[in-house]
Amino acid sequence: MSGDCHHHGEHDHHGLRGYALARALEAAGARCADTQERLTRPRRRVLELLLAADAPLKAYDLIASYGDRGEPAKPPTVYRALEFLERLGFAHRIESLNAYVPCRIEGAHMAAFLICDCCGEAAEFEPDFAPHVAAAQAAGYELRRLTLEARGLCAGCRAR
Amino acid sequence: MSGDCHHHGEHDHHGLRGYALARALEAAGARCADTQERLTRPRRRVLELLLAADAPLKAYDLIASYGDRGEPAKPPTVYRALEFLERLGFAHRIESLNAYVPCRIEGAHMAAFLICDCCGEAAEFEPDFAPHVAAAQAAGYELRRLTLEARGLCAGCRAR
């Protein structure tokens, strides 16, 4: 994952811990309740792992760390949970990494990421997609989803 | 691939044939010669398959149809060729499909696609990436690559 550079162990990230994590999970539960969706145990667990992580997680990272005491999950358990989390906008898949991150921007349905090839950080940002939406419409296109992934080096890794 | 709809066989596409294909391959060869790169046999063959195709091709589609008389290629043969073609800008990988298309826009290094979930068509277009590049720079980011993938329904499939 964060393997393209020589800064192992020097990267500072932003995974949620303790109260912040609990609050985020509770908020997700509340949003589910609003929409008649169920934040079941495996879904909640996968979301928890994503929120606590310092970087995008691969499906098999989630599978490996799913159990409380090291027992892995079965793949479908995790893939189903991810599908749910994506559908509700709690998580995004980063296609160019085959990895997942929790959604950091409330209500953002179109995901855009700045991905650092060095430290693996994937910063979600909110670009103005209006021109692209307009271009799609001009082409007669009915748009359903849109993702933008930018790869490069983050400020921290450039400086080092 | 084009399996999300009920219009099988009704989709019109744009793969190159005959002279057009030959011309495109020749042009690619010329561009390689300019830059001291070698358009070797497997690279040329993979590019030919991409150019002739009516839709994005998966790596294993290429592997299967690689041989003149039905003999498949070995995976590394095709993956190496694809890596080369991407590096030189002759092809793009569409991350959300795990598939490849020939580059249809001369000199476009940043790829953007309108992908139809119905017919599988992937139309390359050239959006204005300047705002995103600016946003990345504002964040201290050194940009290397950028891809945008929009999913939805093309005009033809909406009409049907």
Add this chain to the structure above:
DNA sequence: GTCAGAAGTGTTATGAAATAACATAACTTG
């Protein structure tokens, strides 16, 4: 309550996508 349907989960197995590692061949350039 309880029954029928829908939604979700557990489990086994398999399929699809990509790469590691190492041996061989082909170009280039001094």
Add this chain to the structure above:
DNA sequence: CAAGTTATGTTATTTCATAACACTTCTGAC
């Protein structure tokens, strides 16, 4: 032509994702 580099051939393996089916848990109508 010899040494270095670049590309290919080949075997094996790893990584990523889903199919299929049995079982459980919710939900709402009665």
